Amino acid sequence: MVKKYKYGNPIETEAVIADISEENGVIEKVKFENNCFVYNMNDKTKVYGLGEANRGINKRGYKYVSYCTDDPSHTEDKESLYGAHNFIIIDGEEKLGIFFDNPGRVTFDIGYTKKNEIRVTPENIDMYVYVISADNKNDIVREFRKIIGKSYVAPKWAFGFGQSRWSYENKDRVDAVVKGYEDNDMLISSIYMDIDYMVDYKDFTVNEERFPNFKEYVRSLRDKGIRLVPIIDAGVKIEDGYDVYEEGVKNNYFVKDKEGKDYVTAVWPGLTHFPDFLNADVRKWFGDKYKILTDMGIEGFWNDMNEPAIFYSQNKVDEIREEIEKLTSENDDKLLDLRWKFSELANNIDDYKSMYHNINGVKVNHNKVHNLYGYNMSRAAGEAFKRIDKDKEYLMFSRASYIGMHRYAGIWLGDNCSWWSHILLNLKMLPSLNMCGFLYIGADIGGFGCNATEDLVMRWLALGVFTPLMRNHSAMGTRNQECYNFEDTEAFKNIIDVRYRLLPFIYDEYKKAIENDDLMFKPLSFVYEDDEMAGEIEDQLILGDIMIAPVYTQNTSGRYVYLPEDMTFVKFMKDGKIYKEPLKAGIHYVKVAVNEVPLFIRNGRNIKVVKESVIKDKSLRKSIMDCSVEYSEEDFEII
Ligand code: MIG
Numbered sequence: 001m002v003k004k005y006k007y008g009n010p011i012e013t014e015a016v017i018a019d020i021s022e023e024n025g026v027i028e029k030v031k032f033e034n035n036c037f038v039y040n041m042n043d044k045t046k047v048y049g050l051g052e053a054n055r056g057i058n059k060r061g062y063k064y065v066s067y068c069t070d071d072p073s074h075t076e077d078k079e080s081l082y083g084a085h086n087f088i089i090i091d092g093e094e095k096l097g098i099f100f101d102n103p104g105r106v107t108f109d110i111g112y113t114k115k116n117e118i119r120v121t122p123e124n125i126d127m128y129v130y131v132i133s134a135d136n137k138n139d140i141v142r143e144f145r146k147i148i149g150k151s152y153v154a155p156k157w158a159f160g161f162g163q164s165r166w167s168y169e170n171k172d173r174v175d176a177v178v179k180g181y182e183d184n185d186m187l188i189s190s191i192y193m194d195i196d197y198m199v200d201y202k203d204f205t206v207n208e209e210r211f212p213n214f215k216e217y218v219r220s221l222r223d224k225g226i227r228l229v230p231i232i233d234a235g236v237k238i239e240d241g242y243d244v245y246e247e248g249v250k251n252n253y254f255v256k257d258k259e260g261k262d263y264v265t266a267v268w269p270g271l272t273h274f275p276d277f278l279n280a281d282v283r284k285w286f287g288d289k290y291k292i293l294t295d296m297g298i299e300g301f302w303n304d305m306n307e308p309a310i311f312y313s314q315n316k317v318d319e320i321r322e323e324i325e326k327l328t329s330e331n332d333d334k335l336l337d338l339r340w341k342f343s344e345l346a347n348n349i350d351d352y353k354s355m356y357h358n359i360n361g362v363k364v365n366h367n368k369v370h371n372l373y374g375y376n377m378s379r380a381a382g383e384a385f386k387r388i389d390k391d392k393e394y395l396m397f398s399r400a401s402y403i404g405m406h407r408y409a410g411i412w413l414g415d416n417c418s419w420w421s422h423i424l425l426n427l428k429m430l431p432s433l434n435m436c437g438f439l440y441i442g443a444d445i446g447g448f449g450c451n452a453t454e455d456l457v458m459r460w461l462a463l464g465v466f467t468p469l470m471r472n473h474s475a476m477g478t479r480n481q482e483c484y485n486f487e488d489t490e491a492f493k494n495i496i497d498v499r500y501r502l503l504p505f506i507y508d509e510y511k512k513a514i515e516n517d518d519l520m521f522k523p524l525s526f527v528y529e530d531d532e533m534a535g536e537i538e539d540q541l542i543l544g545d546i547m548i549a550p551v552y553t554q555n556t557s558g559r560y561v562y563l564p565e566d567m568t569f570v571k572f573m574k575d576g577k578i579y580k581e582p583l584k585a586g587i588h589y590v591k592v593a594v595n596e597v598p599l600f601i602r603n604g605r606n607i608k609v610v611k612e613s614v615i616k617d618k619s620l621r622k623s624i625m626d627c628s629v630e631y632s633e634e635d636f637e638i639i
Helices: 137-148 171-183 214-224 241-249 279-293 315-328 338-344 348-355 366-388 421-435 455-464 489-514 618-625
Strands: 004-008 031-032 035-038 046-049 061-064 087-091 095-101 108-109 115-120 129-135 161-163 190-193 225-233 265-269 269-272 300-304 356-359 362-363 393-400 409-411 470-472 541-543 544-546 557-563 569-572 577-581 587-590 596-604 608-610 634-636
Touching: 004 137, 046 241, 046 421, 087 137, 095 137, 095 190, 129 137, 129 300, 137 421, 161 356, 161 557, 171 190, 171 214, 190 489, 214 225, 241 269, 279 366, 300 366, 315 338, 315 348, 338 362, 356 366, 362 366, 421 541, 455 470, 455 489, 470 634, 489 569
Parallel strands: 161 190, 161 470, 190 225, 225 300, 300 393, 393 409
Antiparallel strands: 004 129, 031 035, 035 115, 046 087, 061 108, 087 095, 095 129, 108 115, 265 269, 356 362, 541 544, 544 596, 557 587, 569 577, 569 596, 608 634
C-alpha cells in the first residue's frame, strides 16, 4: 500500500508517475519535528536503499547527503556522490519503504547522531513523501518500482564488453585499441570516445582532423562488430558562430543568473552556459541535437558533468581573488589559508544558489532543484531517441541522476579509483541502485583514478562479467589498463569470453528484473529472510539462480563465503573449462585463482551458458561481438 503526503509547496519532479491521491493526516510511525522526519529503530533494524551512495548495503551507522556532487575521491567519509536517490527501506519489526521526493539537499542521518534514530532533514520542506507498507522487502521494492515506472531498457549490444579511456583522442588511438583486442583474440563490443573527439569540447561536434570521415569510420568499426560511444557534456561552449550556443542564447534556453542573464561558468570548453534541462522546450531542443550523431551511425552515448560540475564561475573568481589579496596583505600565518581558497572555486554551492531555471514560466533557484539537472539532461536524450527512431533501443547512461531518470537511462558510478575497496563498493551499490529503479549500471572496471595492477583489473572483471554495463575505463595520466596491455593476455581473453558465455543469462535476468519490477542483484537478506547470518553478508549477492562472490583483496588465492543453502561452487577456469564442486550450506574457504571467475549455483537450480567451443568459433566472432548472434539449444551447456 502506498500513501502520499504533501509538505509545503512541492516541485513536480515526475519521479513518481502513478496517480496517487494525497492523504490528509500526518505520516503514522514517522514523527515530524523541527523540520526533520524521525523514525525509531530497534537494535536489529536494517536500512536499505539510497541507490548510488557510499558505504554499506545496510546504510545504518552513517550520514548521507543527497546532493549530486562531482567528487572523484570516493573515500569512506564522503557523504555525497553523483546521484541522489532518496528511497529507503526500513527492515525492522515493521517494514516500510519511504521515498522523500525532494530535489534539493536532503540529509539522511541513519543512526549516526543517535544510534537508534533515522533522521531525514531536507534543506527546504517543499516535497512529497511516499510511504509504502508491505509484508516483505521485495514487495516494498515492487510497489515502489510500480509507482516510479518501468526502467530504461538498454540495447543488447550494450551488454558486450566495452573499452574506454580518457582519451582515445583520435582515430589512430581508437584503431590501436581495436588492434590490441583483435591481435589478442579478445572480444569487444564498444569503444568509448571521451571529450577529445569534439572540436574544442563543443557538444555535437566531431573533430574532422582527428576523426576524418567520421561517418564512414563509425560504419567500418560497426562492420567489425564494434560500436563507438561518444560522451556528451552538460556545458555548452560560449563561442560566436557555434550554433548550439547561438540558438540557446536566442531562445533563452540557458540557466540564468539573478538578473536574468545567461549564467557563465567554466568547464572543459572554457566559459560555458548550462542548458536549462528542467524546461521541456529546452529538453526537446537539446535532445534533437543527438540526431547529429545518430545520423552518423552512433547508437549510444554517455552524459557527463551533469551534476552540473563547475570548475569555476567568474563571480567566484572575482570574490576569491579579493579574499586572496586580503590574505596576502595580512600577516604571514594566514598564508596557509591560501591553499584552500583555490579549491573553493570548483562546484561551489554559491554558484548553485545563484543559478535560476525557468520551469513552466516560474523562476526557480537551482539549489532547490539541484538533483534534477542530470536526470533531465538524460531525459532530454531519452525522449529524443523516441522521436529519432521509436523502435530502436539506444544506449544512454549518465553520471548525475535522480529517481525518475531510471525510465530514460542507466548510470555509471563515476570516478572511482584503482583500489581494491572500490571493487567491493561497486558490488554494494548494485542492489541499492536496483531498489531505486536503476538496472543498467556498472562501474569503471579497473578503476578510473590511480594506477591499476594486473591482478586488480582481473579480479574486478570477475565482478564486471555480471554487471549490465561492463566497461573498462581509466583517467588521463594513469597506467594503461586495456586488457592487452598486461602480461597475461591469455587470462584476460578467457575472462572476457566468460562474459560472452554468460551474456544470454545476464541479459535475461536484466529483462526479467525490469518486467517484474524486481531487483536484479539481491542482498542475501532479500532471499533468505530469516537467516540472520545472511542478513549481515555484504560481499555476496544473489543474481537469479546463482550467487556471486568475487575476490576483492590482493595477494589472496581465494576467499571465505557463506552459503545459506547447499550450492554448487563453479569456476570458469583459465583454459575455458568449467570446474564444479557441490558444497554444503555453511562457511567455506574457496580457492579462486586470479585468472578464474567464480559463481555459485543455488540448490536445485541451474543456468545455461554458451559453450566454450561456440564462443571460440571464428565464424561467429562478429555476431558475438555485436550481440546479434542467435544461439540454438545445442550452443548452450547447463551448469
Ligand atoms: O572532469 O571527460 O567521470 O569518466 O573520463 C573530468 C573526462 C571529466 C569525468 C568522467 C570521466 C571522464 C572525464 N570526466
